[in-house]
Each structure stands twice: as C-alpha cells, then as structure tokens.
Amino acid sequence: MDLKDKLVSSFATLQEQNDAAHQIRQEAFEQFETLGFPTKKLEAWKYTSLNSVLKTDFNLFPTSATTLSFEDVKPYFVHEIDAYKVVFVDGVFNAELSNIDTEGFEVTLMSKALNDAEHKAVIEKYFNSIAKKDESLTSLNTAFTKEGTFIHIPKSKVADKPIQLLHFATGTENALFLQPRNLVVVEENAQVQIIERHQSLTDNATLTNAVTEMFVAKHANLDYYKIQNDKLTASLIDNTYISQEGQSNASVHTFSFGGKITRNNLNYYQKGEYIDSTLKGITILEGKQHVDHYTLVDHVEPNCESHQNYKGIFAEKSTGVFNGKIYVDKIAQKTNAFQQNNNILLDDTATINTKPQLEIFADDVKCSHGCTIGQLDAEAMFYLKTRGIPEKEAKGLLTYAFANNVLESVRIPELQARVNKLIAEKLGVNLGFDQ
Amino acid sequence: MLKIENLHASIEEKEILKGLNIEVKPGEVHAIMGPNGAGKSTLSSVIAGREEYEVTEGSIEFNGEEIGEMEADERAHKGIFMSFQYPVEIPGISVTNFIKTAINETRKAQGLEDMPASDMLKKIKEKAELLEIDRKFLSRSLNEGFSGGEKKRNEIFQMAMLEPKLAILDETDSGLDIDALKIVANGVNKLKSKDNAVIVITHYQRLLDYIVPDFVHVLYDGKIVKSGTKELALELEAKGYDWIKQEVTA
C-alpha cells in the first residue's frame, strides 16, 4: 500500500476525535485526497522530488512509547541557556524531559487546546486561518492534526526565557511519519523567542511534515530559530506561516546543516503598516543532502520592510534550492524589500538552483535582490596564505566567514555560539579561536 | 637573505618580469621605485607565492633555499611577509581572530604549540599600542569598510604580530595621512633589527624620510634598471622617470 492510500484508510480512525478541528480536518483531508503528494511537475516542486522518501513504508501512529533520559538527548538542546522545553518523543509529549511551567503566559499541547472549552475561542479565531488551504502537504498536516505545541503570550507580556521545541524520533518503528502542528499567538506588545529542532536518534527512516502558524500582533516581537542538523535517514517538510500586524517584528533563522531532504516553506503575511520581517538562513551540506528554501513575503500594506539573507555552502553531491518570492501590492507604497542569496559550491559536483521572484505592483518602493553562485575568492585565499594559513584552513576560514555574518542578527548569544561551533564542525576547521 | 636571479614571470601568457635581479641581506632596507605598471606589485606577489603568476625562468632563493615552487603559506612560515597594496576585505572574521589563526598556524608549521591565550592578548595589546590602533577596531571584520589608511595600518599591525624576517611593503604609504605615515614608519623602524630586512615599494620620497633605505632600485619594464643609495630617490623625486627610460632605450 502506498503512503497516500495508507493515509486515506487511516483517516477514519482519527476522525473519531470530535474536537474543535473536526470539520477543518475533514475539508483538509478532501483537499489532500484530490491533490496528492506534490511532484516535480509542479513549478513549486521543480527541483525537489519526494519520491525516494515516499516509497518508504511509514508507520503513521507509533505503537510503543520509548523512554529517553536527559543525558541521551542533552546535546540536541541548547542546554547552555535556561529555557522552557517542550519535548515530543515519536510524536508523543514527554513530560519528564519537558518544562512548561510558565508564569503569565501559556505553553501547552495542541491536543489540549483543541479539546478544552477554555481554548475554544482562540482556536476558532486562529487555527488554520493562515495555513494554505490549497497546498497538499499543509492540508495533509491539517487533516491529521492531533498534537504539537500551543503557545500564547498575552498582551504586553515578555516571555522570560526562550522556549525550546524538540521532536525526537527513536526508531522503535521501522519508519515513522510525524506531523506536528503548532500554533503561536503573540498578542499586542508581547515578546517571545523560540528554538525548534527535529532530531532523529535512529537510522530508521523518519519523515516529518510540520505546520506552524504564528500570529504576531501590533508592536509584538517574535524570534524563531530552526536548527536542522538531522540524520541522513530523516527528511523534513516544514510549513511555517506568519501573520504580522502593524509595527511588529518577526524573524526566522533557519540553520540547515543536514538531513536527507529538507523543504522549508516559509510564508510571511504582513497585515499592517511599519512591519519588519526578517528571514535568514545558513545552509551547509555535503554528501547527497538536499535543502529547498521556498519563501514568500506578502507586502500588502504601505511602509513595511522585509530583510532576507540566505547563504549556502554546498560540498560533494549536495543540492540546494532557493526560491524567494516577494509580492508587493499596488497599495504597498514605501515598501523596502531586500533579498540576498549567496552560494559557494565547494565541489563541482554540487548544485544550487536559485530563483528570486519579484512581483511588484507599487511604484514607490525600494526592492533589491541578488544572488551569487561562486567559488572562494582567489585573492582572499592568497591573502590568508601569505599570513601563514594553509590552503585547507584558509578555505575553511573563508567559508566560515562567508556563513558567519548571517549570525549577527541572532539575539540569543549562547545559540549564536552554538551555531557558530556547528558551522566550524561542519566545515571541518579548527578555528584556533573561541566563538 | 633574499637572492633573485634572472627572474622571468608571466600572467595569462603575458610576461611582466623580464630578467630581474636583486639581493637583500639581513639588516638592510631596500626601496623599489618605478612607474605605474612596471611590475613592482607583481614582484612582491611572486616573492610571496601567488600561484596565478608563472615563473618561467630564474630563481628565488630565501636563506639559501629555492622557494620558487613553494606554497604561499610555506613561505610565510619561513618568514616572508607582504603588506598588500590593496588589502582584501573579509567580512565575517574579526581582525583579532584572523591574526590569532595566522599566528597559531605559523606556530603549528614550526612544530610549536598554540600561543597561550594570555600571551596572545598581551602581544595584541602591545602591537596595537605601537601602531596606535583602537581596541574596538580589532573586533571589526577584517578590512571590511576600513578606510584606505586603516587598511594599511592594519597590514603593519599584522606584520608586527607575525614578526617576519623579510617584509615587503607594497605602497604602504599610499592612503596614509601625515600623522599615520609617521606612526606606521615608526612601527616599521621599531621592528627592524640586524637579522631582518625590509623591501619598501613606494612612489614617494616622503616615506623614505622616515624609513631610510640602504639601497634604492628603479624597476622599469620588468627589470631593475638602476640601483643606488638614498640620493637616487631624491633625484627621481626631482626629475621623474623620463631620463631613466631614455637611458634604458638608448
């Protein structure tokens, strides 16, 4: 039975849950049934084929629970910082490893938010309201919505510590298909920082199809960091939707350092004036890894900004895709939209496909975009070598420097240091200095 | 220390150095002057080991060893330093981290351990003071957005940190204001000893007022066509290059 058939036949069981999402799930399911999994025939999936992943015989619902100790998984946390933690093991919430003891704001489970009366209003208002209805994988996630994280920061509240979301796959199943669903609501003038990671602890296949909807109200601030450094048997389709109101800031940093196939669909919808949206990414790949960044910034109101900067370093037979769409509506005058995608191919067997898509209908705007694909600068290499830095180290240092300046906007110093170290490790260089 | 004989070098099939000879002994300061495009920067790049230049004939000996085939980093490890006419901007790595890496890689090549962090800090502080460089400056990305003069001063800071045996300063004076020129020249003089040597490439006599050369050479059309003492620089300043060109073509 192929994965689609399997999903179709198991849907009925799931629908026995009669929660707030019942009707929405039904509609989304029908959508998915019609659309099926995306294929390379679709423009949006031209360079990313899911075939090699979809032929796996995935288990949809884990049958047994595994216990993990903190020591087993410590390296995957940014453990240097004091943070709230929401940990899922094979899709199931793990209370021992988690800490959601918040004060003045709420971090809880989607299964709870979807089922209790207390959250009915907020779910009705936000749930599935910005996630794309006509996109098959988002619909698939919606149809199977069951578990995930619900975060609610009320008006003028500043979350006192970052929140780390960790999704572990342990491999008790031969192959596991996970579909976490998250909802983040940041009310007026509130602030929160979130770090997310999907991590497989097994060589058995895992496929994660995640959907996260985030609402950032007036004057609110959201910083979201995604660390993707998974096993070669793990694939991830991430669908993130962000809606922003006037004068708000939202940033997403995506660090893609590993995994079999990773697809990041990142969508920003600006719904007010003087909004600032930041999208940054560092991708470092080797082997046959594949990462596809598919971004959308929808400028529909005047006086807003977006800053997009993605860097890619590709070795061996790895492949990268960057597809960045910026839409500027005719009423969105004085928009400042910047997009930059710079890539280095370390081997001539590596590939990058980069495609900016600018659709600009307003006349008084500042939009710039640029993409480069290159090797390391020969002049810079010579400069380093004349200072006694050998070829290999010079290459490492230059690639490190190339990626590194994206980190300046990371606002959690320990996370910045951690990613910095990951970059150095990935590039196989001993930097001879801290940080 | 440095002995270059009949050096021919080309880039992209174009011959730039056409049979050049020069010898530099420990403790000496040599100045190389010459019109634009004569091959001065080419000579420094070839000595430092830039791969794009092909040495087609002749030899470059450093302390009795032929170095013509060596990688640039090996030459640096042997004590050759070149201050760039146009220092390269490298965003994403600070001056401090860069110089630490350079020093420790050089030590590694010499079979030494990394320099202890406290020694490193002390040395950085000392050399930064010598060249009147602000500490804040050292945490900025290497050469990125530096003014012309700041770049040159930073080159000499690196030289001071690396303590080379032979320093080639390619137009280090261009872009420096009068005060900075004195500071940089003073830095170079402080680092001079009877065991090391300096080659100063310049267009102007004024640098040579501060860094006084033992020999002055004129490089023209890929060759050293005239050598003399510091008076030659004064003569060039007064008369330009035409008389030399005429002597050569005559």
Ligand SMILES: Nc1ncnc2c1ncn2[C@@H]1O[C@H](COP(=O)(O)OP(=O)(O)OP(=O)(O)O)[C@@H](O)[C@H]1O
């Ligand atoms: N990559 C290259 N390809 C072709 N010609 C080159 C290349 N690099 C240098 N040249 C040529 O070599 C010649 C010597 O250049 P070089 O930079 O060594 O001169 P210079 O004496 O340092 O001049 P200046 O006083 O202007 O700094 C010039 O004619 C220059 O155009």
Ligand SMILES: [Mg+2]
């Ligand atoms: Mg020159």
